Amino acid sequence: MGHRPKILVVFKHSRLSTFIKCLSNYADVVVKELSNEELISELKGGYDVLVTDISVPVDKGVIEAGLPELRVIGTFSLGVDHIDVGYALRRGIKVVHAATHTVGASTYAVAEHAFALLLTLLRKTHLYKDLVRSGKQSWLYLSTSLGSPFVGKELFRKTLGVLGVGRIGSHTGRIGRGFGMRVVGYDPYSDPERCWEDGIELIKDLSEFLKLPEYLIITAPLAEETRGMITASEIELMRDGVYVVNVSRAALIDEEAMIKALREGKVSGYGTDVFLNEPPTPENSPVFREFLKGELNIVVTPHTAWLTEEAPERYARILARRIIEALMGKTLCESEFMSSPDTEVGKCPPDVVVSKGG
16 A cells, blocks of 8 residues: 555544554544534645545535545445535545445344334334323223224235335345335346345336335435435325335435325325434424424434444444555455454455445
């Protein structure tokens, strides 16, 4: 690698000590909390790597401030929509995130959370706590009445649609298969053979795909081609009474169209972990406004789909190893990404095939 690289970290991750330990044999790590103006000034000091997360935008101005030394931008996230990736790549800078070649740091957490939202919509478990505690409805009524508004729906033998069959979408599909569901997916970039191995039936046409699911989970990344991809027209193509869960980015969906569909009964429930503006307010988010009213079947969580005890350690180890890959110009073995922080990596045997799926 020549000289010893310098890494500037501008986000204090909960497993920062692990991250630094993974890199200790390869680079010097500097950690600072900086404003945008301070970040631009600091980068002029000559850093090879900038590490951020979704709360710290990396635009053209930030990237230019790091040139010519800046070679890698890393982020403690799976999404990279807070980084001007196109401009970075044009300037010869690699952009890496917390994902190996087959799995993301929060793949399991986000996929599981999607089902937590879906099951909450279907079984209304979030409402029982207060009802049982208050005694406003009799235990007998809640537990036996088929006329109760709390009668749920099952997943077994229903059709699950996965919009975006990457790392998270693939695992979402595998979970759905575990529930005994038929799983269909839409992703123009996914390998049909890999999807078939995961038990996911890949549908090539978006319009045809949207007609199939009784339950739709959105896991597609935010890009120019996916921004605003679910509008009133797309919702109209869906089955009547469909349930929709979004654990990707809010910008994929027209929120006003979703609220209209919920009011009209076209959509039976909407669960989301993401908003256009975070934290949301009744003024900047139609979904959050209607959620606060409590009249529609809406469940929200505060962008915590990734948040488990296990995920932060994966974020730290995987991102550190992706940075090492970028600096060394090597491809690591899949097993090296989660190896002990003090393990020397980059010694992948030449006959080891590294999967690029997902």
